[in-house]
Amino acid sequence: MTSLSDIKIAIVDDEPSIVTMLQMVLHREGFHQLYAASTCAEALDLAKREAPDILLLDIMLPDGSGLELCSKLRKYGNPHILFLTAKASDLDVLRGFAMGGDDYITKPFNPLEVAARIQARIRRLEPETSTSSPAKRPDPGIYRFGRFTVNEVEGELIVEGQPVPCPAQEFQLLLHFCKFPGIVFSKTQLYDKVWGINGQGDDSTVMVHIRRIRERIEIDPGNPKLLLTVRGLGYKLVKEPQER
Numbered sequence: 001m002t003s004l005s006d007i008k009i010a011i012v013d014d015e016p017s018i019v020t021m022l023q024m025v026l027h028r029e030g031f032h033q034l035y036a037a038s039t040c041a042e043a044l045d046l047a048k049r050e051a052p053d054i055l056l057l058d059i060m061l062p063d064g065s066g067l068e069l070c071s072k073l074r075k076y077g078n079p080h081i082l083f084l085t086a087k088a089s090d091l092d093v094l095r096g097f098a099m100g101g102d103d104y105i106t107k108p109f110n111p112l113e114v115a116a117r118i119q120a121r122i123r124r125l126e127p128e129t130s131t132s133s134p135a136k137r138p139d140p141g142i143y144r145f146g147r148f149t150v151n152e153v154e155g156e157l158i159v160e161g162q163p164v165p166c167p168a169q170e171f172q173l174l175l176h177f178c179k180f181p182g183i184v185f186s187k188t189q190l191y192d193k194v195w196g197i198n199g200q201g202d203d204s205t206v207m208v209h210i211r212r213i214r215e216r217i218e219i220d221p222g223n224p225k226l227l228l229t230v231r232g233l234g235y236k237l238v239k240e241p242q243e244r
Contacts, residue, residue, distance in 0.1 A: 004030035007122065010052040012069075013084060014038040014062050018107075022056065025111040029119070040064040047076040054118055059085040059096070070099040078155075078168050080121050084109070097208040102169035103195065104205075120196030143178035145226060145239060148217045150178050157216065164216050169194075173206075174213050177227065177237035186234040210235055 009031055011019050019036045026034055035050055037043040040063050046052070055073060059066040070081055083096045083104035096104050103121075105114060141152035149158040152175055157166040166174070173194045177185075185193070187206045195205070214221040227237050 005032040008033045008052040009054040010035045011056045012037045012043040013058040029115045040069045051077040055079045055081045067099045184230045184236045
């Protein structure tokens, strides 16, 4: 099991009170490798130097936008990026996900919720040991669905023979569908299973990630044949493309 003290967390925010509060709470929860930056420039230097596992990223920074910074930070690993934002409109949320964010939480927030989301993220990366896990496969960790393949061990998505970049949270969501093909999952169930925080999420979070996965695996994302919407119920991944 991953030790919390081994997880590197970077807090990028120009409000010292928020940084101090988060550092105190996260340290109390068992996280000891905590870093802080107050500008985009400092954040890039920090990411290059430490390659943090988790990034808590403010959207409004003195020298630029956290949204634009997000994609640049991806060059230094594949951190889980959680936006801390006072902007909570649907457009702001969609822009955050479009720029590569994995989750968001609006200000003012309870720092314990931030800690809970980070801990949930770490739990989702632990090996499955439940008796309800999918049946054993001939190629453990490799899931083939026609035009795309997911390699769980290497964290890789291959589409028509070519590797396709896939942010961590999208990869985890797609992997969940791959492990349970043909099963319909509601938005609440997906938030529970993939984000791991008891349904405390926004519908748009799942919807945006579904759309972004379709852009990677579907021939025509606007007319999906693999990752389907089941009206009134949720979403399911099918083995064979379906005519619609």
